[in-house]
Amino acid sequence: MGTPFFRVDSIGVNVTVTCTDAAFLASLQSAWEPATLPDTAPAAARTVDPLMSEEEAAQLLTTEVTLSALQAQRGNLLMLHAAGLADDHGRVAALIGPSGRGKTTAARTLAAHFGYVTDETVAITAEDRVLPYRKPLSVIVPGSPYKVQLSPVSLGLKPLPDAPLTLSHLVLLDRRESHEGTARIEAVPLVEALTEIIPQTSYLRELERPLQWLAALAERTGGVVRIVYAESHSLPDALQAVLDGAGRHDGEWAAVVPDAELGVAAEGDGESLVPLTVLDAVEAEGQTAVLQSDGMLQHLQGVGPVLWRGLCRGESPDQLTARVEEAFGPAPDGDTAAALRDVLEAFWQSGLLSRVSPAEGVQEDPAAGQSVAAGR
Structure with missing residues (x-):
């Protein structure tokens, strides 16, 4: 006879659990009872270490079965x-x-x-x-x-x-x-x-x-x-x-990802700003979430969503200034363009933009800004 085993269904993935200690394996199988499967071809295998304490081995098994399924379904x-x-x-x-x-x-x-x-x-x-x-x-x-x-x-x-x-x-x-x-x-x-x-x-x-x-x-x-x-x-x-419906609410949202054909906004000195390629971005209720290629999430508020939307369309600084003034009015000191340059600098520091110089090409060295990381 071979090593005793049982199989479980972990989010659609068949995982085989084996252990040389048949009595311990039986106790594990009982704990996993609602998820156990008949003998079918396994997609992944996990062996329980009999040298560990039963409590440690059981906890580790749960972690390994979960990770096996997550990796298989990625x-x-x-x-x-x-x-x-x-x-x-x-x-x-x-x-x-x-x-x-x-x-x-x-x-x-x-x-x-x-x-x-x-x-x-x-x-x-x-x-x-x-x-x-x-x-x-x-x-x-x-x-x-x-x-x-x-x-x-x-x-x-x-x-x-x-x-x-x-x-x-x-x-x-x-x-x-x-x-x-x-x-x-x-x-x-x-x-x-x-x-x-x-x-x-x-x-x-x-x-x-x-x-x-x-x-x-x-x-x-x-x-x-x-x-x-x-x-x-x-x-x-x-x-x-x-x-039963408590808390239910409706809200419109829109995708706001950079347009590969239009995403260049020229500045007065000839340098341009280019939105970096992102995994995804959505806007809703005056706020924008941008998921960067490294898995970090940027949460844009205030004038940020207006600027990001305009940059994704390839709008110039003058067009961006006009959009912001239309939405929020002029800056308190009257120099909206200068205020927006500070915001765009923050975008660059956060890794949302790169700079393009006609003479030097793309300049990309943004520091990591405050952001939220995706899990596992």
Whole structure:
């Protein structure tokens, strides 16, 4: 007989788990029960190290299975670091937030009322379908350096509904110990939401026009909402309210990426400014999010969105000045052009622009500006 094993479904990826200790493997298989698969051809393999403590090995296994799936699905799915809960109709709410924000505790509480999809990664197809990842829940145990891996079945979490899973809501989970009363539901402007969501993604740069994907998804699902709460027991009513339409809002957005044919704006001394190639950029409600090629997100406000839009169209400094004055009026000292030069310098320092001199060619040496990094 060969080495004992079992297989699990991790966001559509078949992962084989092997271990020479059959008894330990059986306990791991029990923890992974909702995600186990019949014996079919594996796409990835993970071997549990029998020399580790069982707690350490179980925690490491969860991490390795997750990473295997993320790597296998890179470029295919929008993958959010989020808990996922489904109602009886298959509508899935993705509760997004960084580690330590309480997603596992929230998933454990909510999955007594809603179907448990995942407490780790909500994976979404281009058609808004959600691939479940019903992994064990990683629970902190006081006094132990490792998280215990608890089966969703042993915790009494609800199974998936008998309906296709479809992403219906994007929810920013915001636990605040100072919050009083019931959970509060807030509508979140798109660009502000993107600055929080982008770091909680996996392999976002592998997707084509990722910001437009997220913006369109937010539009189809009624906008991004935030749930502010202190204790997880207030979440079931809040999530039901969100599923029933609380916080829903509409908002227009537009793609604003540099035009390869027009993106050169000449300055008076003959030097020109050229918007650097970016992965994607969207504008909404007077704010712009620009995802740079290195995965950093720039959040433009004030005159920034007007300037960026004009630069992407190849407008000259005079045209940019006219646009800004039309939108905001002249600068307090009357020299709008000088004020805009300072903003454009900041664009250059942030890596949004390069300088082109007729004699020297493109000059690119921008320093890194304040920005938000995409996750994994």
